Amino acid sequence: MIRPHQRIGVYLGRVVMILALIGAMWMAGCASPEHTARPPESAASPGARQEALPTLTPVTLAEGQRLRVVASTSIIGDVVAHVGDGLVELTVLMGPGQDPHGYEPTAKDIAAISEAHVIFINGLGLEEGLERTIKAAADRGQPVIAVSTGVPAREMHLSGQEGTGRPDPHTWFDPNNVILWVNNIEGALSALDPVHASEYAANAEVYRQQLRELDAYIREQVAxxxxxxxxxxxxxxxxxxxxxxxxxxxxxxxxxxxxxxxxxxxxxxxxxxxxxxxxxxxxxxxxxxxxxxxxxxxxxxxxxxxxxxxxxxxxxxxxxxxxxxxxxxxxxxxxxxxxxxx
Missing domain, CATH: 3.40.50.1980 (Nitrogenase molybdenum iron protein domain)
Incomplete structure (x- = not known):
């Protein structure tokens, strides 16, 4: 018969083996200097708390040309698509099933960012592998919009423990926060492309109502x-x-x-x-x-x-x-x- 303390020992032994394997894979993936160096944080860095949106100047677009927009994650891309709805040329860097924490930009991603009129990121440290590329874009004067700007950031809390002071980047798990995303996206697109401001506003209001309905659905199910x-x-x-x-x-x-x-x-x-x-x-x-x-x-x-x-x-x-x-x-x-x- 296995005693309780023996069972815990077996469990921890299995855990140590798994940790060793994960550590080996992590080291293999992070051996190059590009993975270890981290740029200093700025107001436009994904790791910084952005207190306010930047001031934006309208973009001069040729007839038939659309705003070139980049979104970091598939979730942000979906929200941008609802507000832009055919009025923007949207590139989403991280597709379905891609973990934003460990994502590293490709050469194609870097090219898309360099040509964008505006770049939408989550912020609050989510896009760890994109920090250097996003900072370079901001330093060139490209607008970088953290869609989570204005969301009351939560700290890391575990049951029975104090907060750590680090902001939680997963703001989209409350649809009311995504309504703030919509406001930020609408404001940025309207400022850059004022000719279509009324259309962005109409699209945004339709989507805000869908988010309110989602919030109600979640409450009903949680009950x-x-x-x-x-x-x-x-x-x-x-x-x-x-x-x-x-x-x-x-x-x-x-x-x-x-x-x-x-x-x-x-x-x-x-x-x-x-x-x-x-x-x-x-x-x-x-x-x-x-x-x-x-x-x-x-x-x-x-x-x-x-x-x-x-x-x-x-x-x-x-x-x-x-x-x-x-x-x-x-x-x-x-x-x-x-x-x-x-």
């Missing part, structure tokens, strides 16, 4: 989960804004940070195991862009199941999560499924 079961554990700290808006408690995360490129320690995982055991969490959620192995090991140890969420990127066509609103509805349905019953 199906008993309050004592509204406890969240995920692969990294991605659900803070969702939890704050809809009355959940974040118990912890496999990676106790906002970035998927960080690594947990064995002690982090041991602490999380104890917390999940104590809270009786029935389901652990893992992003579809993440390797689920470490989450699966934790779930096996605590007797929970693992369900996937769309976190940093939209789904592929036909996935049921190919736009922001359908992505959020799919995620909420999954969360309700995972937490409604023990």
């Amino acid at each position: 199906r989960i008993p309050p004592e079961r509204r406890k969240l554990v995920a692969d990294h700290l991605v659900l803070g804004y969702f939890a704050a808006r809809y009355g959940f408690e974040v118990i912890g995360a496999v990676i106790p940070g906002f970035s998927t490129v960080a690594e947990p320690s064995a002690s982090d995982l041991a602490r999380l195991t104890a917390l999940v055991h104590e809270a009786g969490v029935p389901t652990i959620f893992v992003g579809r862009t993440m390797n689920p192995r470490m989450t699966q090991v934790l779930a096996e140890e605590v007797g929970a199941r693992v369900l996937p969420l769309y976190t940093g990127a939209l789904g592929e066509p036909g996935s049921g999560a190919e736009d922001y609103i359908s992505m959020m509805r799919t995620n909420v349905d999954t969360i309700v499924e995972g937490l409604s019953h023990p």
